[in-house]
Amino acid sequence: MTKAKWLALAILLFIWVGCRKNDPVPDGTDDYQAVRSPQLPDELFAYSTLEFPDTWLNDPALQLFGGFGSDIEVTDAGATLGRVLFHDPGLSADGTVSCATCHQQARAFSDPVALSTGVSGIPTDRNAMALFNFKYQRRMFWDLRTVGLENQVLQPIEHPDEMAMDLAALPAKLEEITFYNGLFEAAFGDATVTTERVASALTQFVMCFQSYSSRFDAGLEDGFIHFTESEEMGRDIFFNGETRCNQCHSGKNLFSTQPFVNGLEVDYAAAGDGGIGALSADPFDDGRFKTVSLRNIGLTAPYMHDGRFATLREVVDFYSDDIQAHPFLDERLSVNGFGSPGQEPYALSLTEQERESLVDFLETFNDTVMVKADWLSDPF
Ligand code: HEC
Numbered sequence: 001m002t003k004a005k006w007l008a009l010a011i012l013l014f015i016w017v018g019c020r021k022n023d024p025v026p027d028g029t030d031d032y033q034a035v036r037s038p039q040l041p042d043e044l045f046a047y048s049t050l051e052f053p054d055t056w057l058n059d060p061a062l063q064l065f066g067g068f069g070s071d072i073e074v075t076d077a078g079a080t081l082g083r084v085l086f087h088d089p090g091l092s093a094d095g096t097v098s099c100a101t102c103h104q105q106a107r108a109f110s111d112p113v114a115l116s117t118g119v120s121g122i123p124t125d126r127n128a129m130a131l132f133n134f135k136y137q138r139r140m141f142w143d144l145r146t147v148g149l150e151n152q153v154l155q156p157i158e159h160p161d162e163m164a165m166d167l168a169a170l171p172a173k174l175e176e177i178t179f180y181n182g183l184f185e186a187a188f189g190d191a192t193v194t195t196e197r198v199a200s201a202l203t204q205f206v207m208c209f210q211s212y213s214s215r216f217d218a219g220l221e222d223g224f225i226h227f228t229e230s231e232e233m234g235r236d237i238f239f240n241g242e243t244r245c246n247q248c249h250s251g252k253n254l255f256s257t258q259p260f261v262n263g264l265e266v267d268y269a270a271a272g273d274g275g276i277g278a279l280s281a282d283p284f285d286d287g288r289f290k291t292v293s294l295r296n297i298g299l300t301a302p303y304m305h306d307g308r309f310a311t312l313r314e315v316v317d318f319y320s321d322d323i324q325a326h327p328f329l330d331e332r333l334s335v336n337g338f339g340s341p342g343q344e345p346y347a348l349s350l351t352e353q354e355r356e357s358l359v360d361f362l363e364t365f366n367d368t369v370m371v372k373a374d375w376l377s378d379p380f
């Protein structure tokens with residue numbers, strides 16, 4: 001090769017490397033601000049006035065858990081800042097990953113893959129959870145290891161496989177980005193960035209993910225007159241006391257604050273993830289996981305803590321035919337039912353039509369408002 005050709009190749013390589021470097025969102029530089037600056041409404045959205053309907057607030061079962069959410073007060077400016085932070089990949093070490101990368105609004109703030117990938121490219125240990133209705137939840141993660149949403153929200157920023165950002169360096173990084181000055185000032189009185197303020201704003205925003213509008217909720221109001229025959233059959237199967245679905249995924253929020261063993265494995269630790277058992281080393285806790293809400297369940301595939309089931313049909317087939325004889329399988333999933341000792345798994349052997357109906361009914365839990373709400377969307 002001639003000298004000129006070498007030079008041309010070197011220049012091409014230089015340009016190529018240069019371009020690639022600009023691919024991820026560059027952080028804190030003038031370029032970054034020119035390309036990415038949040039589009040926010042002129043008048044702040046009234047986050048502080050968002051509230052659950054009276055039917056929820058007056059529900060005796062939910063009233064018990066109503067104080068479980070964060071004590072942090074939601075202000076319009078605080079949640080607005082939280083909205084920007086939640087959607088900003090600039091919070092990650094290399095400017096490529098935001099909370100919304102793994103918690104996508106259209107999927108009720110979950111991720112359509114079994115395991116997510118963040119900055120490192122190494123898959124997360126578990127399936128990214130859907131995020132909503134934190135007013136009623138105190139314990140976070142599949143194994144409930146963190147108490148309080150405000151104590152959770154900084155963890156993904158630091159986690160090496162999620163956003164991999166050095167928390168100590170985060171305030172200075174954000175203070176460099178001009179649009180954050182005004183947002184912090186509006187939310188907290190001055191432009192100083194601290195990790196506590198970041199946690200507060202993220203908590204305020206995530207507290208605004210409220211999900212209570214679905215075809216199921218409309219049915220509760222109008223006596224289910226708009227349900228199809230199949231959805232009605234599925235509703236009966238869910239509540240009839242034989243499947244006992246509603247004995248764990250219960251009440252208006254279709255969840256439990258108690259973790260349960262639902263029999264995915266005979267021995268979860270041996271299968272690779274002991275859940276709460278991996279923290280307590282108590283065999284009673286092997287495979288005990290958070291009993292997540294079934295709201296939005298048609299939007300949040302794949303399913304279970306490891307995303308093992310790709311579809312709701314696979315979930316229904318599992319509950320019908322494949323529950324494992326775990327030594328501490330919850331009694332509700334055993335032949336004898338709640339209150340009667342014995343861990344022999346029930347075998348529902350649902351018919352084809354019953355399976356389809358149950359899936360159709362589960363789809364009526366999908367939210368119609370939260371997943372499209374402008375005020376929760378990506379402002380960039
Ligand atoms: C790389 C993917 C990824 C990113 C980025 C990410 N998360 Fe998550 N998130 C997960 C996974 C996976 C879990 C479940 C982890 C577990 O249980 O061990 C989770 C769990 C949660 C939970 C617990 C929900 C519950 O019901 O218990 C909250 C809250 C949450 N994330 C908020 C956030 C926030 C806020 C951000 C941004 C600061 C964020 N996440 C960034 C993957 C991610």
Ligand code: HEC
Nearest residue numbers: 243244245248260262289290291303304305315319330332
């Ligand atoms: C003993 C309590 C219990 C009963 C009864 C029960 N579940 Fe579950 N369910 C759980 C737990 C706990 C999990 C999470 C398990 C895991 O990920 O390891 C779960 C997970 C799920 C999921 C996946 C949630 C997600 O976001 O990935 C669906 C869907 C589901 N259950 C539907 C049902 C249906 C339908 C029935 C009735 C046929 C039912 N469940 C009965 C406790 C129960």
